[in-house]
Amino acid sequence: MSVIKRKNRSSIRRRRGAPLEPPSEAVAIAMRQVAAPAGEGIADHAARVLSQRLSGER
Secondary structure (H helix, E strand, C coil): CCHHHHHHHHHHHHHHCCCCCCCCHHHHHHHHHHHCCCHHHHHHHHHHHHHHHHHCCC
């Protein structure tokens, strides 16, 4: 095995084994807000669409 291949393998092992710290509370809150829209926002949008369709606007 060449020296380059050996170096690549050892660096891959190091990266794979690095422990990850949990995100801070502020980061976790931001991630949740981006990942899933709030139920209130979805309900408001659904109500607007239903209202528009019932009134014939759409």
